[in-house]
Structure formats: C-alpha cells, structure tokens
Amino acid sequence: MAMHTGFSFLQVFSVNFEMFTALYTLVGMGHISNYVAAFVLGTEILSKSIRIIFATLGVCIFFAFGFMLLPLFAYFIRDWRMLLLAITLPGVLCGLLWWCIPESPRWLISQGRIKEAEVIIRKAAKINGIVAPSPIFVPNELQDVSSKKPHSHHIYDLIRTRNIRILTIMSIILWLTISVGYFGLSLDTPNLNGDIYLNGFLLAAVEVPAYVLAWLLLKHVTRRYSMAGSLFLGGSVLLLLQLVPSDLIYLSTTLVMVGKFGITSAYSMVYVYTAELYPTVVRNMGVGVSSTASRLGSILSPYFVYLGAYNRHLPYILMGSLTIMTAIITLFFPESSDVSLPDTIHQMQEVKRIKRRHSPRQKQVIKNVVKDTPES
Structure with a gap:
C-alpha cells in the first residue's frame, strides 16, 4: 500500500x-x-x-x-x-x-509459529464473545508441528x-x-x-x-x-x-x-x-x-x-x-x-478429466484381460 x-x-x-x-x-x-x-x-x-x-x-x-x-x-x-x-x-x-x-x-501455523497463531485466535474469540478451548491445539500436535522445520x-x-x-x-x-x-x-x-x-x-x-x-x-x-x-x-x-x-x-x-x-x-x-x-x-x-x-x-x-x-x-x-x-x-x-x-x-482435489468412452469391442477386450489377470 x-x-x-x-x-x-x-x-x-x-x-x-x-x-x-x-x-x-x-x-x-x-x-x-x-x-x-x-x-x-x-x-x-x-x-x-x-x-x-x-x-x-x-x-x-x-x-x-x-x-x-x-x-x-x-x-x-x-x-x-x-x-x-x-x-x-x-x-x-x-x-x-x-x-x-x-x-x-493458517499461514502462521504452516510456518510453525503456533504461539502467534494461538494469540490471534484467542483475541478473535474474545471479540466475538466465544470461549476458546484450552488448549486450542492438542499438545502432541503442537509438539510435532513445532519440532518440524518450516518447509x-x-x-x-x-x-x-x-x-x-x-x-x-x-x-x-x-x-x-x-x-x-x-x-x-x-x-x-x-x-x-x-x-x-x-x-x-x-x-x-x-x-x-x-x-x-x-x-x-x-x-x-x-x-x-x-x-x-x-x-x-x-x-x-x-x-x-x-x-x-x-x-x-x-x-x-x-x-x-x-x-x-x-x-x-x-x-x-x-x-x-x-x-x-x-x-x-x-x-x-x-x-x-x-x-x-x-x-x-x-x-x-x-x-x-x-x-x-x-x-x-x-x-x-x-x-x-x-x-x-x-x-x-x-x-x-x-x-x-x-x-x-x-x-x-x-x-488438493484432482482436476476433472474427460473420460474416454470405449466401444463394445474394447469393453469386451478389457473384460477378458481383467478375467485372465491372476489375483495378487
């Protein structure tokens, strides 16, 4: 700005x-x-x-x-x-x-800055008249995220x-x-x-x-x-x-x-x-x-x-x-x-693709292949 x-x-x-x-x-x-x-x-x-x-x-x-x-x-x-x-x-x-x-x-958490994120969330809860859970993050998850080096x-x-x-x-x-x-x-x-x-x-x-x-x-x-x-x-x-x-x-x-x-x-x-x-x-x-x-x-x-x-x-x-x-x-x-x-x-979700339609002959070939394939 x-x-x-x-x-x-x-x-x-x-x-x-x-x-x-x-x-x-x-x-x-x-x-x-x-x-x-x-x-x-x-x-x-x-x-x-x-x-x-x-x-x-x-x-x-x-x-x-x-x-x-x-x-x-x-x-x-x-x-x-x-x-x-x-x-x-x-x-x-x-x-x-x-x-x-x-x-x-969200960005702070992705960078491993959990405490800063928790302060913001608690302030938002206070402004909105909501009682924030204590703790907001599960201790085990908090330790895992904090121990990881931000990628x-x-x-x-x-x-x-x-x-x-x-x-x-x-x-x-x-x-x-x-x-x-x-x-x-x-x-x-x-x-x-x-x-x-x-x-x-x-x-x-x-x-x-x-x-x-x-x-x-x-x-x-x-x-x-x-x-x-x-x-x-x-x-x-x-x-x-x-x-x-x-x-x-x-x-x-x-x-x-x-x-x-x-x-x-x-x-x-x-x-x-x-x-x-x-x-x-x-x-x-x-x-x-x-x-x-x-x-x-x-x-x-x-x-x-x-x-x-x-x-x-x-x-x-x-x-x-x-x-x-x-x-x-x-x-x-x-x-x-x-x-x-x-x-x-x-x-992320997968991008939709165009599904290829098979002819009746192709479908029969596929069925035969699947039928003859041994189970693993």
Whole structure:
C-alpha cells in the first residue's frame, strides 16, 4: 500500500511522459500486489460463510463504488495532476489498518509459529464473545508441528505435480480471458454512443448488481456452474451484438452492459474459486500467478478495442468467443463448494478429466484381460 500510494503521489510531479510511465509501472506493481495479498489474507482469516460475503459484497462491491467515483471525479476535476492527487490521498488512510488487521493464523501455523497463531485466535474469540478451548491445539500436535522445520515453498511448486500443474495452466487461461473481456469492455467506453462520463459511470454501476449476483450464486450454487453460467451469459450477449442494427443505439449499449454484467460477476467469483482450490502453503503464489495472467489480459485488451477501427463488431466477436471458451474450460475445474480449504499440496482435489468412452469391442477386450489377470 505504501508503494502504491507513494509512487502515485510522486506521479503528480512528473515532468515528462517517460517519468509518468515509469512511476505508473511501480504504482501498478504495488496496487495489484496489495489487492491480491489483502484478498488472500481475508480468505484465510474469515470463516467460509463470511469469506464469500467478503469477496463479493466486501472487496468487489467497494471496488465498483470506487470505479463509479472515478468518472465523477474526472467530470469535475479536469486537470490531470489535481485529479491524480484527489484519487491518491485516500490511500494514506489505509496505513491505519496495520494495527487493525491480524496476520493469517493458517499461514502462521504452516510456518510453525503456533504461539502467534494461538494469540490471534484467542483475541478473535474474545471479540466475538466465544470461549476458546484450552488448549486450542492438542499438545502432541503442537509438539510435532513445532519440532518440524518450516518447509519453504517456491514458485515452481505450482507446477511440481501433474495435478497442480494442470490447475495452474487452466487458472492462467481462465484469468487471462476473463481479464480481456472485463478490461476490453471497460476501455471500450469512448466507442459507445453518448457522453463518455455517463457511459463510464454506467459501466461501473452495472458491476454492483453483478457482485450481488455473484454472492447469491456462490451461496446457493456450486462454484463451477456459477462461473460457467456467468461466462456463458456475458459471452453469448457479446456475440449477439453483431446482429443488432446500427441504428438501435440504446439496444447495443444495453447488450454491452449485460455482457459486462456477466463477465464482472465471473471476475469476482474467480478470486474466491482460485483461493479455495490452492493450498495454504502456495495460495498467495497461486492467486498471484493467476492475477499476473490477468494483467497480461489487461495489457492485451486495448488491442482488442483498437480492432473496432476496422470492424465495429470484431472486438465483441473475439471477446465473446474467448468468454464462451473459458466457460467450457471452467467445467473441468474441481468443485470447491462444501470443501475445507486445503493446507498442503497433497490435500488438493484432482482436476476433472474427460473420460474416454470405449466401444463394445474394447469393453469386451478389457473384460477378458481383467478375467485372465491372476489375483495378487
């Protein structure tokens, strides 16, 4: 947060575009690192029911509120230096949260720091009016964990085994394509008919009901079907845009808003889904690598928008097709609903695979092989 706010403040005093861009790179590094780390921290601290609310109606919906304020600030503050200063100063207040937010007990336990974790758990129990058991950890388990040297994990742990390697590749594809659709539609605002400030506000405002939908789906529907359904909605609507006559301006704008609605809903759920699939020991790295793929998608998204100069519907066709493809890939992810958060790589669920159907002749051969195989 210090990196994000500090370099953003220095941007105000940029003397040329090169200095502005270099500082903006550092701002972006601090911003997304802070966002991912804060999300993972909240995921590991909070219980499952509160975790879903935190991820959707907490983190994401306030992101939407900030997004809605941006065109409002830009409308009244036309000087870029003053606008940048106005949206940077509130970040200073986040420094006060250092004394309010505890460390993740799950992470502390994975590092063998049991006593620190117990202090945090007892404090949480006291705040919530709950009597914590004494002791919280079984003495034998406490001794075993304390005696073990904490195992350090590295980025290559995300591809060490076949299962986690497939999950990582699928997550990268999922995050990248969702990001292309989300940022592509967000950056396409000037190409929509009407006032750019109003369109920017509407594209931000449509995210609020999208996050509410995400919360309801995560609460009542399985993760895979929630994600796939939202992506199918967003992708299908974007593909329909090419069938709308050019003179039906309001219908086209409405379909773009619906497409943004579906993709945004999936974007908020992917954080929860990914964090639940990766184990504690590599959760921050797993979400971080996936988020890095998302940044690559955001880098590519302007070029999708620029294709509109050649064909107005081409960006929507490409983004819609990618979104539909991602929805299909999502169906092969393991389900994390009603499953405890994994702490180690061995506790991870297996990625679903396509089962090959055998012909009647192949089935008979298999039966004969099994029949003739001696029992061991």
